[in-house]
Amino acid sequence: MADTRREIERKYESKDSGLPDLTGVPGVAAVVDKGVAHLDATYYDTADQRLAAASVTLRRRTGGSDAGWHLKLPVAPGVRDEVHAPLSDRPPRRLVRLVRSRTRGAALEPVARLVTDREVHDLVDDRGGVLAEVAVDAVCAERLGEPGVGHPAQWSEIEVEAADGADPGLLDAIDKRMRKAGVRPSRSSSKLAHALARTAPGKPRETRRRPPVAPAPVTAGDHVLAYARAQRDALVALDPQVRLGLPDSVHRMRVATRRLRGALRSYRAVLDRAVTDPVGGELKWLGAELGVGRDHEVIGERLSLALDDVPRRLIAGPVRTRLRTWSHARGGGSRRRLVAVLDGGRYLALLAALDDLLAEPPTRPRGRTGKPAKVMGKAVRKDFGRMARLIERALALPPGPDRDLALHEARKEAKRTRYSAEAATPPLGDPAAALVRSAKALQNLLGDHQDSVMTREALREVARQAHAAGESGFTYGVLYGREERRAAEIEAALPTLWRATRGGP
Structure with missing residues (x-):
């Protein structure tokens, strides 16, 4: 114990x-x-x-x-x-x-x-x-x-x-x-x-060891590696917190894997992808493992809060118990599985690969000699352009499953744009920082939309279970309607937010 x-x-x-x-x-x-x-x-x-x-x-x-x-x-x-x-x-x-x-x-x-x-x-x-x-x-x-x-x-x-x-x-x-x-x-x-x-051998009694000070980044490669090193350090530091089940630790570790993977993908002109792509693939695997149960947990919390806002007269049947049963059945064992992943050899091999990449970085010529603002600015603009195309494509679609999927893809690209802009903020300054804020706002709005899509899918599943047990499905319909309305409000707000963002970096 x-x-x-x-x-x-x-x-x-x-x-x-x-x-x-x-x-x-x-x-x-x-x-x-x-x-x-x-x-x-x-x-x-x-x-x-x-x-x-x-x-x-x-x-x-x-x-x-x-x-x-x-x-x-x-x-x-x-x-x-x-x-x-x-x-x-x-x-x-x-x-x-x-x-x-x-x-x-x-x-x-x-x-x-x-x-x-x-x-x-x-x-x-x-x-x-x-x-x-x-x-x-x-x-x-x-x-x-x-x-x-x-x-x-x-x-x-x-x-x-x-x-x-x-x-x-x-x-x-x-x-x-x-x-x-x-x-x-x-x-x-x-x-x-x-x-x-x-007590260090051969040193005076009053000697104080000072931690080494990392040199200030100079090249584009330095900036990308500093960002990557910070995310690697976050992964390592969050490991025990995840094992202990501390609040939000899984989410933060998952974000660190995404930031690191995004930086490796966005800055292929800086770091040799022959070395970084395999590492990125393993980061994708770890992020997926960290996501097992996490999305379900988010939906469960969202449904619990939503039910708190439903008037008692509109709650028909054992709705809260049914939702709790669904949540426990779907989420059970996810933490044990995650700890087993962290105990496994594949995870340790990933950490070792990250250490090797940072110790002997596969920096390409532009990462060593190109002007950081120029090299990194080009990568950020490329990510922004991809995000812009996906958002505009989604907005051109009528409401429905195709638009939902398109908005989800746009959300993923907004994350990548945000992370590449984060890494580029030191050399690019205020324009990159402003893009980080805009991309985060888009990511949050689109994330809320995706949560609504997933919550409605969950409500259909729970309603089927309730119907099979002879329970009323009325309250699940109320919750579904509210989620549908929330998604419509997000889709209506998105064009305004996008117009404020699309000036680009």
């Missing part, structure tokens, strides 16, 4: 004077001493420290109130998702799977041991409710797995962690008080990062 919680904290370099008085912080009525805990943590990573490079930590810790295995995944500065699992001798399988997109199957071994004496204090309000926990830590660290090298290190630090549901401004108020008392934020993102820097 494992559980997940979001950790929001600030870290500070402790002074000899210890913890400043925090009772004057707005909302804090008292600082309650909770005693001293002795913590002993062993951190695990690959031999080349892939987790540490991504600010991910995996540790086995004894002592304190939460002994066990802790996996910390970065979300934003000062925010991490922490996954707990019970104590065991080796890293739990579930936690190992959560970092698989980082480790790629490499062994996890002990890399550092940190022993901490922790003075714990609770910041409480006037009712005794806990607002935050403040820990003053005396840390002793040693590097493992490299016998005969490195050296131990000692330091003190202060951690301030907000309680669940605390006022988001509390940490800012505490930070202000800390700085006023001369306590400065830590220069390390985590204890492990501090330990690895301080």
Whole structure:
């Protein structure tokens, strides 16, 4: 078993004077001493420290109130998702799977041991409710797995962690008080990062490793690869979120695959398609797997919200139960299937192919020597022209299935145009940024239309099931009519939106 919680904290370099008085912080009525805990943590990573490079930590810790295995995944500065699992001798399988997109199957071994004496204090309000926990830590660290090298290190630090549901401004108020008392934020993102820097073989104790700064993009190839790298990084970072079932994670991972695939397709003049097309094919496969159950989930949510707006007098029969049964029957097992895909060799091979493409990019001459604005602008205009033809063809068709299909194809091309314009925004500037906004608006409108088409198909299916069970189909007809009206409103609004967009980049 494992559980997940979001950790929001600030870290500070402790002074000899210890913890400043925090009772004057707005909302804090008292600082309650909770005693001293002795913590002993062993951190695990690959031999080349892939987790540490991504600010991910995996540790086995004894002592304190939460002994066990802790996996910390970065979300934003000062925010991490922490996954707990019970104590065991080796890293739990579930936690190992959560970092698989980082480790790629490499062994996890002990890399550092940190022993901490922790003075714990609770910041409480006037009712005794806990607002935050403040820990003053005396840390002793040693590097493992490299016998005969490195050296131990000692330091003190202060951690301030907000309680669940605390006022988001509390940490800012505490930070202000800390700085006023001369306590400065830590220069390390985590204890492990501090330990690895301080115990590095052959380096002075106070050395701080700075992350390498990527050179600014210069060529068209640089810009496309920077965009592609950002999407690859998003895929890898979203992997554990998808496995944990966090909200919207599947959708965001699917979008990252589409962005990356779209960039590889749009910029074939920049990158050799003999190398990128096979990768694009695998991205299409992954996107399809991520879509299994996702479209069904969207329809289920849409129907549930739509039913909430139907007056009770118009609901005939067990409609909500019928919709819930349909949703569970169609959506069941999709997440298990997706996790199996992420555990499979084909997915790891795709990540490896992306790494290889970015490490040794197949840049074509125009990607190396052509002016970025000219090369990328041409690609964006080509995508825009294709989108324009599809939209105008759809608008010329009468309402019905043929127009529905044509609008769906136009929607897909609007996405591709948006993504190619996103990649081209650095060299093209405002015109590309404006096209991104316009293409997104078209994509959203056409997406709503496609959702309506799919929802009406679902309603026909559910109505047939209800009829076979002897239930009334009246309410499904009401919902169908509303979806039909919504689609007509979208089709009526589309020409105006398109006229505002078709000036092009």
